[in-house]
Amino acid sequence: MTSAPPSRPGTRRGRPGYDLESLLQVAVRLFNERGYDGTSMEDLSRKLGITKSAIYHHVPSKQELLRVAVNRALDGLFAVAEEAESVPGRAIDRLEHLVRGSVAVLVEQLSFVTLLLRVRGNTKVERAALARRREFDRMVADLVARAETEGDIRPDIDPAITSRLLFGMVNSLIEWYKPRRGAGAEEIADAVAKIAFDGIRVR
Template identity: 50%
Template structure:
């Protein structure tokens, strides 16, 4: 489930997190504020980033940041939801179709690559979590659930004789997802091929070695 931290409306009391979002102070709407904060988290690390650091990069005072958001952890929660909601949507759509386990795995890898490219700063932040807070641990639990889903599909495919059984059903899913996750370290839009080419390459490389 998505985390509950919310951006606060500009004129709302601190306990009115459910109010409808509005534009923040001049120059920063909610989307821009979140984007800059995620960039700073990825540059310095979430734990090492203080509200003072965010203040300097945003060019507004710390009190102005609190006028926009409830806490640093609230910003993190919103950013992680952005990545996880998109990934979970891919998994949900694929699992709902009637294809076999191998086709589902191919579609999940393809969709995950596309989410990673589209939401790269947010997925990068997700991949660097250490589980040092309740928000982080909740996000890691959601990520583990996705990994377990891939494990189940690999096991089903092996039982049906569609994937090699001499490859560990525990290691293979993590290596598959690890290949996708590594994209954040080197992919440059416009310089590393199109997202279609990237997704096709990942799927082809993975299943060329796994098919029975």
């Protein structure tokens, strides 16, 4: 699904209100605050200051908003994984590319990835999202295992645990990263890559 670029309410289409993109941004922030299950279309219409039928003009259901939002996050992560696959050289270099690229996706699509990472599997859309997340996790674990086979990653930790901890670090951004103050995507990606690959100890 493609969607229009972000615009301010009331600035496009000669229609008071929102386009799909700005509506989606508000919906996702609300889902993150109150939980997807805990947010009704009624809540969303109050938050937007438009009627429910104005919302339905853009999107057929709450579930469709969720689907578009989590797929945007997933598409970003899969694009990075595909890009990483084409990095020449060793698996550890592809893994570093994947880690850095994932940090960039989290920073750029913070609210969308936050929503994705909190999905619990109560609906069909959520289960589909969880299945894609598992596929992504498998790609990471495979890359870690290959890098271990190539002798570049320490063999004394189960690759499954290594990849979980690696993305534990990356995903923690949704809990503490504040876009408007402090570090940018590049600084955070550097920090994650340095700690993950070389650790925090001076040697």
